[in-house]
Amino acid sequence: MRIIPVLDIMGGRVVRGVMGERRGYRPIKTPLAGSADPVAVARGLAGLGDFSAFYVADLDAIEGRPPNAAALGALNEAFPKTAFWVDAGLETAAEAERLQRAPRQHAVMGTESIADAAVLAALPHPERAILSLDFKGEAFLGPPEILQDTTLWPDRxxxxxxxxxxxxxxxxxxxxxxxxxRAEGRAIYAAGGVRGPGDLEVLEQAGIAGALVSTALHNGRLSSEALRRFGR
Known part of the structure; x- marks a missing residue:
């Protein structure tokens, strides 16, 4: 079970995501860091465990505003051995390729941002691409054929x-x-709702490869000890 800490970034600060209602997101307050600065929060999270990757949601870019390029650059510099799964509202294969020019950046293709399923077939570096099947309530956000046609899905x-x-x-x-x-052996990652070790155990038993986690790390329900156990 692979644990991927989440950094939701808006206006250059890490914010606390709640139920996808982004207008209400506010800078995070966490015992792991003295501020909502992305590098400070990431360092606090890194103190809990040896994470090989962070998931970074650039909420400004996702909503069509100027991206948080400076924050992402600072993270790359501060963590020279860490991979970053970056969801920046990518719409085209060309945008994914530009993001992947940084060697440790993996392009998250969120279906809420993709207008055409053909984008997935055109990705130049699928080994560093991750598909995010986005749901809000019962509704799938994105072209229905992406959800229906598993041959379009990358390995993650x-x-x-x-x-x-x-x-x-x-x-x-x-x-x-x-x-x-339906995944035919692809690695599936859960995002949303993980409360602690019990949820991770259930996910692991269900064949889930990993989980994107934020709140349970900041509130201490996922301790360093628990992370070491699941990391094994």
Whole structure:
């Protein structure tokens, strides 16, 4: 079970994501860092465990505003051995290729941002691409054919349940199970609702490769000891 800490960035600061309602997001307050500066928060998270990657959601870029390029650059400089899974509202294969020019940046292709399923077939470096199947409530956000046609999926797929982000409601196990059943061996990552070790155990038993986690790290429900256990 691979744990990927989440950094939601808006206006140059890490914000606390709650149920996908981005207008209400505010700078995070966490015992792991003295401010909401992305590097400070990432260092606080890194103190909990040896994470090989961070998931970075550039919420400004996703919503069509200027991207948080300076914050991402500072993260890359501060963590020279860490991979970054970056969701920056990428719409085209060319945009993905530009992001991938940084050697440790992996392009997250969020379906809420993709207008045409053909984009996935055109990705120049699929080994550093991750598909995010985005859901809000029962609705799939994006071209329906992406959800229907698994041949379009790269080797890593995130199931992003926005309504469960920061909600404390637990992972969407039914949806995750349905995706795993169709994934044909691809690595499936759960995003949204992980509350602690119990949820990770259930996800692991369900064949989930990893989980994107934020709140449970900041509130201490996922301790360093628990992270070491799942890291093994």
């Amino acid at each position: 797929v995130i199931v992003m349940t926005l309504a469960r982000v920061g909600s404390g409601a637990g992972p969407d196990l039914d949806r995750l199970g349905a995706i795993v059943a």
